[in-house]
Amino acid sequence: MSTPDYQRILDEIRAELRPLLAQGEVANYIPRLASVPRGKFGMAVVTLDGQLYRTGDADEPFSIQSISKVYTLTLALQAVGERLWERVGREPSGSAFNSLVQLEVEHGVPRNPFINAGALVVADVVLGSHADARADLLATVRGCAANPDLRDDPEVAASEQAHGYRNAALANFIRSFDNLAQPIDAVLDFYFYQCSLAMSCVDLARGFLFLANQGRCPWSGKALLSPDLAKRINALMLTCGTYDAAGDFAYHVGMPAKSGVGGGIVAVIPGKLAIAVWSPALNAKGNSLAGSLALERFTSKTGLSIF
Ligand code: GLN
Numbered sequence: 004m005s006t007p008d009y010q011r012i013l014d015e016i017r018a019e020l021r022p023l024l025a026q027g028e029v030a031n032y033i034p035r036l037a038s039v040p041r042g043k044f045g046m047a048v049v050t051l052d053g054q055l056y057r058t059g060d061a062d063e064p065f066s067i068q069s070i071s072k073v074y075t076l077t078l079a080l081q082a083v084g085e086r087l088w089e090r091v092g093r094e095p096s097g098s099a100f101n102s103l104v105q106l107e108v109e110h111g112v113p114r115n116p117f118i119n120a121g122a123l124v125v126a127d128v129v130l131g132s133h134a135d136a137r138a139d140l141l142a143t144v145r146g147c148a149a150n151p152d153l154r155d156d157p158e159v160a161a162s163e164q165a166h167g168y169r170n171a172a173l174a175n176f177i178r179s180f181d182n183l184a185q186p187i188d189a190v191l192d193f194y195f196y197q198c199s200l201a202m203s204c205v206d207l208a209r210g211f212l213f214l215a216n217q218g219r220c221p222w223s224g225k226a227l228l229s230p231d232l233a234k235r236i237n238a239l240m241l242t243c244g245t246y247d248a249a250g251d252f253a254y255h256v257g258m259p260a261k262s263g264v265g266g267g268i269v270a271v272i273p274g275k276l277a278i279a280v281w282s283p284a285l286n287a288k289g290n291s292l293a294g295s296l297a298l299e300r301f302t303s304k305t306g307l308s309i310f
Pocket residue numbers: 067068069070100101119163170198262263264265289
């Protein structure tokens with residue numbers, strides 16, 4: 004198959020979706036996210052042979068939020084390997100990303116690492132296995148994205164901290180089942196920090212290319228994960244990466260992907276490319292509305308997907 008004209012396709016998608024940027028709701032659970040202009044739209048594709056294509060606001064950093072859960076999962080798997088699954092499940096939840104309902108029947112073992120409950124347990128594992136978890140996370144993300152200037156946004160983290168009642172409830176509830184080892188405040192603090200990392204579409208496409216490359220960072224040549232574990236993270240992104248819309252997303256888009264309430268979605272086609280999109284207004288499931296459609300159009304127009 005000849006290489007698709009990625010640049011033309013990205014520009015086309017951006018033009019086609021412009022009228023849709025007025026729809027959906029920008030995340031408003033914290034003021035810092037509510038003030039992001041809904042008209043923003045960016046996309047970037049990075050191929051394994053090193054080509055970069057971008058359109059719109061692809062270089063503007065935004066809050067990656069839940070996308071960070073892929074990086075903390077990477078650190079946790081590096082540290083404890085498959086033992087992680089004694090404390091977190093691997094099944095799609097079918098409930099909202101911040102739901103508490105399943106935790107009680109599941110005795111404090113969250114359904115998967117990408118719902119908030121699961122990410123809190125993963126954060127606990129990372130804290131317990133790293134002397135300076137923040138610094139190691141930041142260094143990992145910077146290395147993956149090949150961007151030494153990438154940083155967190157303390158205002159976003161402080162805003163989450165001030166409004167984080169539900170996450171605090173989740174952490175306390177999990178702790179009541181003895182599934183958190185570190186102090187609850189430390190777990191929440193690290194979780195809010197990871198969510199506050201700011202990345203552009205270009206950063207994210209570069210930063211996820213290791214998952215299209217069998218776990219190996221294409222820039223440094225460093226293996227972050229074994230090919231086996233990289234495959235498993237991709238499987239989890241396909242089944243759980245877009246919250247309770249993962250089935251629909253797999254049906255329409257056909258790529259392992261992770262979304263965040265900042266309006267970003269990043270997806271990979273193993274052996275081929277990573278693609279990121281950003282549009283702040285969300286659909287009812289908390290995924291970027293135009294972003295989800297943009298990825299669907301991308302796989303339709305290019306004929307690429309994992310299937
Ligand atoms: N910081 C957000 C929260 O914990 C992240 C959720 C998300 O992006 N889905 O609610």
